[in-house]
Amino acid sequence: MYHLKIVKSALDLVTIYRDNTAAIVMAKDPKYNGKTKHIKMRYHYIRQAITEQDVILKHISTNSIVTDPLTKPIAKDAFVRHVRSLGLCRM
Secondary structure, eight states: OGGGTSSSSTTSOEEEEESOHHHHHHHHOOSOOGGGTTSOGGGOHHHHHHHTTSEEEEEOOGGGOTTHHHHSOOOHHHHHHHHHHTTOOOO
16 A cells, blocks of 8 residues: 555554444344345455455545545535535635
């Protein structure tokens, strides 16, 4: 992940914040689950990264995700809050 410039050093862990607890549980639990049987094994890369301790998954509140304005429509007050948290301003 160092070559992607995601972390300062190749020894640093990557932390991924998710607001979906079901996705976190599925990624951390390698046992078979009937609800996930349609997902091919090649898409389970994140499980391998967690097992090898390259990645840490952490839960974050949906209201705290600063990239929401980039991915979906949100209310104006939430949009303004996110714009400020990203350090953006009018020019």
